[in-house]
Amino acid sequence: MSLKIIRPGLLTSIQDAGRYGYQKIGVLISGAMDTYSMRLANMLVGNDENEGTLEITLLGPTIEFTADTLIAVTGGNFNPIIDGMPVPYMRPVAVKTGAIMKFDSCHTGCRAYLAAAGGFDVNPVMGSKSTYLRANFGGFKGRSLQKNDLLNTGTPHSFGRQMLSALLSRGAQSFAEAKWYIGKTHLSGKILRKPIRVTAGIHYKYFDQQSKYNFFSSEYTVTNNADRMGYRLKGDLLRTENPLEIISEAVGLGTIQVPPQGLPIILMADHQSVAGYPIIAQAIAVDVARIAQMKPNDHIHFKLISNEEGEQLFIEMEKFMENIKIAINAKLQN
Amino acid sequence: MDKLAYTIKPLGETGLIIIFGDEINPQIHKNVKNLSDYIDKHPFPGLCEYTISYTSVAVFYNPFTVKNHCVISKEKTAFTIVTGLIKNYIAAAVKMPQAKPHTVEIPVCYGDEYGPDIEFVANYNNLSCTDVINIHSQSTYLVYMIGFCPGFPYLGGMDERIATPRRKEPRLVIPAGSIGIAGKQTGGYPISTPGGWQLIGRTPLNLFDLKASSPSLLHSGDLVKFVPISPEEYQRLKEDKV
Numbered sequence: 001m002s003l004k005i006i007r008p009g010l011l012t013s014i015q016d017a018g019r020y021g022y023q024k025i026g027v028l029i030s031g032a033m034d035t036y037s038m039r040l041a042n043m044l045v046g047n048d049e050n051e052g053t054l055e056i057t058l059l060g061p062t063i064e065f066t067a068d069t070l071i072a073v074t075g076g077n078f079n080p081i082i083d084g085m086p087v088p089y090m091r092p093v094a095v096k097t098g099a100i101m102k103f104d105s106c107h108t109g110c111r112a113y114l115a116a117a118g119g120f121d122v123n124p125v126m127g128s129k130s131t132y133l134r135a136n137f138g139g140f141k142g143r144s145l146q147k148n149d150l151l152n153t154g155t156p157h158s159f160g161r162q163m164l165s166a167l168l169s170r171g172a173q174s175f176a177e178a179k180w181y182i183g184k185t186h187l188s189g190k191i192l193r194k195p196i197r198v199t200a201g202i203h204y205k206y207f208d209q210q211s212k213y214n215f216f217s218s219e220y221t222v223t224n225n226a227d228r229m230g231y232r233l234k235g236d237l238l239r240t241e242n243p244l245e246i247i248s249e250a251v252g253l254g255t256i257q258v259p260p261q262g263l264p265i266i267l268m269a270d271h272q273s274v275a276g277y278p279i280i281a282q283a284i285a286v287d288v289a290r291i292a293q294m295k296p297n298d299h300i301h302f303k304l305i306s307n308e309e310g311e312q313l314f315i316e317m318e319k320f321m322e323n324i325k326i327a328i329n330a331k332l333q334n
Numbered sequence: 335m336d337k338l339a340y341t342i343k344p345l346g347e348t349g350l351i352i353i354f355g356d357e358i359n360p361q362i363h364k365n366v367k368n369l370s371d372y373i374d375k376h377p378f379p380g381l382c383e384y385t386i387s388y389t390s391v392a393v394f395y396n397p398f399t400v401k402n403h404c405v406i407s408k409e410k411t412a413f414t415i416v417t418g419l420i421k422n423y424i425a426a427a428v429k430m431p432q433a434k435p436h437t438v439e440i441p442v443c444y445g446d447e448y449g450p451d452i453e454f455v456a457n458y459n460n461l462s463c464t465d466v467i468n469i470h471s472q473s474t475y476l477v478y479m480i481g482f483c484p485g486f487p488y489l490g491g492m493d494e495r496i497a498t499p500r501r502k503e504p505r506l507v508i509p510a511g512s513i514g515i516a517g518k519q520t521g522g523y524p525i526s527t528p529g530g531w532q533l534i535g536r537t538p539l540n541l542f543d544l545k546a547s548s549p550s551l552l553h554s555g556d557l558v559k560f561v562p563i564s565p566e567e568y569q570r571l572k573e574d575k576v
Binding site for chain 2: 199251273283
């Protein structure tokens with residue numbers, strides 16, 4: 001055993017990069033909402049970057065460590081503490097047996113990711129450790145974590161093992177962190193307040209002029225109906241020029257659809273594969289991770305970019321992630 | 335052979351959609367199915383997932399991986415590269431021998447506690463319950479796609495004589511295996527869930543079973559026949575399963 005859940009928090013579940021290739025039998029992709037934070041957490045403990053992590057939502061859990069464990073926390077800031085001492089983000093942290101880590105509610109962002117060296121020892125279902133909450137499979141027993149759940153971690157990679165023993169050799173009380181950390185990420189500074197970049201959706205041209213104008217010039221607010229399936233927004237109403245007869249068509253992560261009442265919904269990690277509402281826009285993948293860090297009452301501005309720009313931003317982000325990975329691996333091997 | 339008509343549009347920076355038409359019919363479905371089968375057999379580097387709908391196939395890819403694997407055309411966008419690839423796939427898929435559709439027989443115990451709305455469906459259409467059972471079990475249905483939840487089939491081909499609107503008050507729980515009617519559609523619920531369909535019967539088969547080597551009983555392109563069974567047979571098949 002390695003982790004014992006003392007308090008589960010609002011919604012803590014195991015999520016990895018997602019379950020691909022099974023939408024044809026109705027199985028959603030699921031996976032981490034902020035995939036970049038999930039990948040960074042894994043890199044920091046020497047895991048494969050798509051390994052399962054704990055996705056922590058709005059109100060954090062309390063976790064007891066029942067073995068010495070190397071962890072890393074990324075994403076939204078929940079001010080976690082062990083023995084009253086703040087546990088820093090964005091770096092490897094060696095936690096000693098018996099330590100109790102308390103996450104607070106979310107101060108900035110909405111979701112944190114906790115990776116443990118070796119990953120979580122749960123059976124992959126259809127090639128993924130992600131929890132498919134509504135169908136009750138994958139992850140830990142197909143559900144979010146509950147009080148007294150015991151989570152095993154797998155065998156850490158040699159980098160992870162070395163880092164754990166190096167940090168613990170400093171004679172820490174209950175935890176010890178690496179001196180180095182990842183500085184700049186997709187969530188740094190005031191980046192969360194920047195507009196969400198979108199490309200035109202396949203039904204964009206059918207919206208009336210006023211709606212197109214409003215969508216990009218006014219402010220939308222995240223409602224309380226914002227979860228892993230989708231974010232319902234409030235703000236100016238959006239209408240198509242004429243009623244559209246749409247046969248259910250494919251939707252993806254970040255698709256922004258508009259039901260008849262006129263308020264947009266951004267589809268997130270647990271979105272269904274087809275839907276029948278007009279699609280005004282498509283949030284770019286890089287910014288979907290930022291939407292995942294928004295919570296109810298946060299404000300969103302949308303900015304239209306071309307598909308080519310979107311693709312360029314995607315590629316730049318992947319290069320940035322690759323460079324971070326190289327830098328981390330160099331540190332872990334030292 | 336006539337040249338196949340289709341359009342390709344971007345779905346953001348990580349996907350594109352290939353649209354074969356704008357109506358629900360078996361010929362358009364065949365084009366959708368041919369392409370998706372071809373993608374299954376020939377996944378390309380950077381392919382993440384595809385989605386089937388009535389009239390289209392959507393392909394989702396990782397632009398970074400797509401570009402990294404395309405050595406000859408660094409200046410092209412991933413969208414252009416995948417579009418070219420898909421056009422070749424469509425041309426090749428047309429020439430592939432058509433697989434014979436798989437026919438799946440689904441035993442259904444109609445009426446009573448298994449299909450509490452069968453009388454409503456019969457009355458609504460001025461039919462007897464026996465008529466509803468005969469009409470529902472005489473058609474052959476085409477599985478257009480699986481979606482909504484794991485294993486849930488979108489079936490086409492229901493006789494309009496038994497078309498019935500959804501219930502005004504949706505049920506909070508519909509038992510797994512329930513077979514129902516909603517408007518001109520019929521389908522079966524793989525898992526217990528709330529819903530507004532008119533329930534006319536129940537199958538003892540699992541429409542979705544994680545432990546099975548093929549978890550979904552039905553797949554896009556399959557043909558379905560419903561076979562009426564007695565409550566005794568229903569119980570027997572249910573116990574066999576356990």
